[in-house]
Amino acid sequence: MAVSTHAPVADKRLLPPSKSLIGLIRPDTSTGLVDWLTTVDHKKIGIMYGGFALFFFLLGGIEALLIRLQLMYPGGTVVSAQTYNQLFTMHGTTMVFLAVMPLNAAFFNFVMPLQIGARDVAFPRLNALGLWAFVAGALILNLSWLFQWAQVFGWFTPVSGQMDIVPAIGWFGYAPITGKNYSGIGTDFWIFGLQVLGVASLVGSFNFITTIINMRAPGMTMMRLPLFTWMTLITSFLIIFAFPAITIALVELMFDRFFGTNFYHVEMGGQPILWQHLFWIFGHPEVYILILPTMGIVSEILPTFARKPLFGYPMVVFSGAVIGFLGFAVWSHHMFTTGLGVVATAAFSLLTMAIAVPTGVKILNWIGTLWGGHIRFSVPMVFALGFIWMFMMGGFSGIMHSAAPADAQQQDSYFVVAHFHYVLIGGALLAILGGLYFWVPKIFGRMMSEKVGYIAASAIIIGFNVAFFPMHYLGLTGMPRRTHTYLAGFGWETWNFVATIGAFVLGIGVLMVIIDLIRTVASGKPCGSDPWDARTLEWSLPSPVPAYNFAHNPVIPGRDAWWLHKYGKKPEQEIEYEKTGPEGIHMPSQSWWPLVSSVGLLVVGVAMALHSAGVPYCGYVAIGGLGLSVVSFFLWALEGPGGYHLTPPDDGDEPQKVLASYTPEPSQKLELTH
Amino acid sequence: MNAHALSLESLIKEEAKRYHAFINLAFILAILTSTEIVIIFLPFASWLIVTSLVVLSLVKFFCVILWFMHLIYDRILLFLLFMSGLLIAVGTVIALMFLFSPNDLDRSLFSFNTLSMFFNSFCFVA
Amino acid sequence: MNSDISSAATVDALHHEEHSSTGIENKKLMMWLFLASDCMFFGTLITTHLIYRKLYPSGAAEEGILNIKNTFNIELTSFSTFILLMSSFLMALAVSAMHKGQLQSFRKNVLGVIFFGLIFLGCQVYEFTEFSMGNPTAGIPPLTLSNSIFGSTFYLMTGTHGTHVAIGVLWLVAMFFYSFSGRMNIHSAIDVEVAGLYWHFVDIVWIVIFTAVYLIEYI
Numbered sequence A: 001m002a003v004s005t006h007a008p009v010a011d012k013r014l015l016p017p018s019k020s021l022i023g024l025i026r027p028d029t030s031t032g033l034v035d036w037l038t039t040v041d042h043k044k045i046g047i048m049y050g051g052f053a054l055f056f057f058l059l060g061g062i063e064a065l066l067i068r069l070q071l072m073y074p075g076g077t078v079v080s081a082q083t084y085n086q087l088f089t090m091h092g093t094t095m096v097f098l099a100v101m102p103l104n105a106a107f108f109n110f111v112m113p114l115q116i117g118a119r120d121v122a123f124p125r126l127n128a129l130g131l132w133a134f135v136a137g138a139l140i141l142n143l144s145w146l147f148q149w150a151q152v153f154g155w156f157t158p159v160s161g162q163m164d165i166v167p168a169i170g171w172f173g174y175a176p177i178t179g180k181n182y183s184g185i186g187t188d189f190w191i192f193g194l195q196v197l198g199v200a201s202l203v204g205s206f207n208f209i210t211t212i213i214n215m216r217a218p219g220m221t222m223m224r225l226p227l228f229t230w231m232t233l234i235t236s237f238l239i240i241f242a243f244p245a246i247t248i249a250l251v252e253l254m255f256d257r258f259f260g261t262n263f264y265h266v267e268m269g270g271q272p273i274l275w276q277h278l279f280w281i282f283g284h285p286e287v288y289i290l291i292l293p294t295m296g297i298v299s300e301i302l303p304t305f306a307r308k309p310l311f312g313y314p315m316v317v318f319s320g321a322v323i324g325f326l327g328f329a330v331w332s333h334h335m336f337t338t339g340l341g342v343v344a345t346a347a348f349s350l351l352t353m354a355i356a357v358p359t360g361v362k363i364l365n366w367i368g369t370l371w372g373g374h375i376r377f378s379v380p381m382v383f384a385l386g387f388i389w390m391f392m393m394g395g396f397s398g399i400m401h402s403a404a405p406a407d408a409q410q411q412d413s414y415f416v417v418a419h420f421h422y423v424l425i426g427g428a429l430l431a432i433l434g435g436l437y438f439w440v441p442k443i444f445g446r447m448m449s450e451k452v453g454y455i456a457a458s459a460i461i462i463g464f465n466v467a468f469f470p471m472h473y474l475g476l477t478g479m480p481r482r483t484h485t486y487l488a489g490f491g492w493e494t495w496n497f498v499a500t501i502g503a504f505v506l507g508i509g510v511l512m513v514i515i516d517l518i519r520t521v522a523s524g525k526p527c528g529s530d531p532w533d534a535r536t537l538e539w540s541l542p543s544p545v546p547a548y549n550f551a552h553n554p555v556i557p558g559r560d561a562w563w564l565h566k567y568g569k570k571p572e573q574e575i576e577y578e579k580t581g582p583e584g585i586h587m588p589s590q591s592w593w594p595l596v597s598s599v600g601l602l603v604v605g606v607a608m609a610l611h612s613a614g615v616p617y618c619g620y621v622a623i624g625g626l627g628l629s630v631v632s633f634f635l636w637a638l639e640g641p642g643g644y645h646l647t648p649p650d651d652g653d654e655p656q657k658v659l660a661s662y663t664p665e666p667s668q669k670l671e672l673t674h
Numbered sequence B: 001m002n003a004h005a006l007s008l009e010s011l012i013k014e015e016a017k018r019y020h021a022f023i024n025l026a027f028i029l030a031i032l033t034s035t036e037i038v039i040i041f042l043p044f045a046s047w048l049i050v051t052s053l054v055v056l057s058l059v060k061f062f063c064v065i066l067w068f069m070h071l072i073y074d075r076i077l078l079f080l081l082f083m084s085g086l087l088i089a090v091g092t093v094i095a096l097m098f099l100f101s102p103n104d105l106d107r108s109l110f111s112f113n114t115l116s117m118f119f120n121s122f123c124f125v126a
Numbered sequence C: 001m002n003s004d005i006s007s008a009a010t011v012d013a014l015h016h017e018e019h020s021s022t023g024i025e026n027k028k029l030m031m032w033l034f035l036a037s038d039c040m041f042f043g044t045l046i047t048t049h050l051i052y053r054k055l056y057p058s059g060a061a062e063e064g065i066l067n068i069k070n071t072f073n074i075e076l077t078s079f080s081t082f083i084l085l086m087s088s089f090l091m092a093l094a095v096s097a098m099h100k101g102q103l104q105s106f107r108k109n110v111l112g113v114i115f116f117g118l119i120f121l122g123c124q125v126y127e128f129t130e131f132s133m134g135n136p137t138a139g140i141p142p143l144t145l146s147n148s149i150f151g152s153t154f155y156l157m158t159g160t161h162g163t164h165v166a167i168g169v170l171w172l173v174a175m176f177f178y179s180f181s182g183r184m185n186i187h188s189a190i191d192v193e194v195a196g197l198y199w200h201f202v203d204i205v206w207i208v209i210f211t212a213v214y215l216i217e218y219i
């Protein structure tokens, strides 16, 4: 464990250069790029998550627009059938794993510790590993495009002669097409990319759960947690219980491809259906991993802009937990047409219908929150209202799939495509954009443009409906998913054309948001610490938030603590603060190892895929990459968390009453004790 | 109970008590394992043997997590957290075993003989 | 940073008092979360094995490729099962010793755990080579990763468990050497305890595998 300098400083750049116990200098005093690469600050990590995720979101969006261009007219020739398969595979994988999940993670990172009154997450370096492993996984997946281009120019040819260098197996990667005989190294990029992304999500989630359970400020009982924090907690549990299933399924697939095992080899008795089960055991909880955090975001935005507490807080928490739990018991609704047997089909059908109940409860509560409120239609609110409506429509088509006989008609048709885009764009994405408009003033201390916001929100919501509502018709009249073209004369021409137009309107709206975001970060109008007159603890801090978050530890008076503090009539509703002692605030030291170990993982992934393409020595490179990761984990353990002390420069900027000492009452500890 | 709330002295006393628990447990685990190895060669009905094996390994499993892994001395929260993962995992395993025997499953709807069917799904050799 | 051990100890103590809303150390909580998640990892592996075991009573798509009962060596497996159980016992003692701050006794016990862990791994290596070669004179066909579905599921599952054991051994070896650095004191007990939790978990997974994979073949 490294030793800290005991003279606290106000600015970490003033620290004397310090060696860790293994003799390496920790990058604590670094600035600029090195600071970002080695940071363990949850806020910077959150910002980087968001930045990378928005980049991949744009990439996935371009893929989507290419798909829509191809389908605009019957017999389209914009891309080949092979490229089309690669586009929809990469689009789906990117949007799920590289856009929506990390955008949610960006908010988890930035907002959650502030909401519980913590100075950082429980394991700051592990948090950095989550970020860099995510980047490594994303690169593994997307570097496949580079190799594909190299192949086009004739610089690179896989020995097997299979030319699908970019994955072309769908985001669900059904067996047996993922077998070595049926698909090329794209599948290997996909396997390793997903595996590394899994590592990122898992370490992130262990960290978040520990943080929420253990690092709450005094007085912040579980039933006072802001809803977004609750949903972070539940989502993290879903991740740690759902990802193992796909990790093992991917390991089995990797062994099939590299070491000749028979898990999914039909010739040797392997059962492709097993892949479907394992994938959806992960896959269904995964869709809740995407949506629950965004439900949390909406549950923060609505009370703020309706200026009312969330209606039925315990019910919203409870229904979130029930959704999470039931989410593990419905996976086979993706497999109704595979012949599960009567009992299983009926059971999964019923359970799927049941899961709509807690979902409906939430919608009721959101509407209850709006009822009688003093509603302000600011941009975040517009997105949140759009979320309620659009998500509800996605839920309706979901319930239609839950009836197995009906689903037999809908399965693998554009009806399903309509369903999941309503829940994912109309649901998750709208809420995330709402969250962006909501929290950017906190993150950067600058306001995004209202005018652009309204125009973009209208373009997104209208474009989205124009693009995806017709897909209900297309699906019910039989247009299949995952086909690169269709013939004229089935009556699908009009709606496909309309859908493509809508998709471009949606794309323009998204682009406007991103451009305005960049402008805001560079030169937006500065705003105060609490521009929305909001309710939760993060708004009590200056914007942008200082490195140590809270100059003095807050003592939480109740739910919606900041609101109580501002408008509470009784003195005990004010937030009090435990005064920071003269030793200053303990800050964790920065570290290179999260980044270096992720580079190791990146090397493993790319080298293994190239190994499968027959590039010489790649097996050794992969082993070297693994070695790099293992060595950096050892050095990571040896250097210890380290730390230095900062003194908040000035007490004046916080409206607070500082308590000399504070002892929490026993009842304010977590209820679950012996 | 939180070990760190105790003084060093009472801690040492506590650890001494645990020491005996650990030794006894080691013996019990050894005996249960021997029983398992003997049982499989006895000429009983296979459902009986499977049931006893399941019960014996459950007992061993819980002995280890409760004593060796200190769950019985620790906060109950840890126990609940672990059990939530374990239950989801076990539930998934059982559901999958059922799902891969659709015919048994559908027949059981009419015979209500689910219990024997459950054990059947684990007795492949019998 | 300065390398003065005594000031390291005070800072250690300072950091040790880190605030935790439940009174549970962060590291311990996180290890339990990891173990809860690991249940799902092994659950998936074990079901894969059991499903295929049920679908193919002979262990392969074709009859006559394998002779599982004769391939297995129950004496050897029982021996390594005992070894692993006893290593768990020693691990519990090592954790206990560290809580009392008895470094010497900690080292002795941890060395025992490492030794037993290595024996277990040795048995597994031996078992894998024996199984994969078979014994043509005794009429026992080989069992390999790719010659049958049973081979695939069996090796992947026991191999994953073996990898867990190997990681545990590496971890404990590192701790053993670290204990000579002078930086290990009663506050490191939590680190040892966390390693111990991991080690015991590997043991309980083996309890399940021993029954569900080995013993069941003899019924």
Ligand code: HEM
Pocket (backbone or CB within 6 Å): A172, A287, A288, A290, A291, A333, A334, A352, A353, A355, A356, A359, A394, A395, A396, A397, A398, A399, A401, A402, A407, A410, A411, A412, A416, A419, A420, A423, A424, A427, A428
């Ligand atoms: C009321 C709640 C919901 C119900 C009852 C429901 C039901 C279903 C059913 C039965 C299917 C399978 C359709 C088929 O393939 O034939 C399905 C597909 C899908 N659902 Fe939902 N769903 C619900 C909410 C959600 C949410 C909240 C999300 C994500 C945020 C989501 C994402 C998806 C996705 C991505 C698919 C398609 C997967 C694929 O085949 O690639 N659903 N849903």
Ligand SMILES: [Cu+2]
Pocket (backbone or CB within 6 Å): A283, A284, A287, A330, A331, A333, A334
């Ligand atoms: Cu689903």
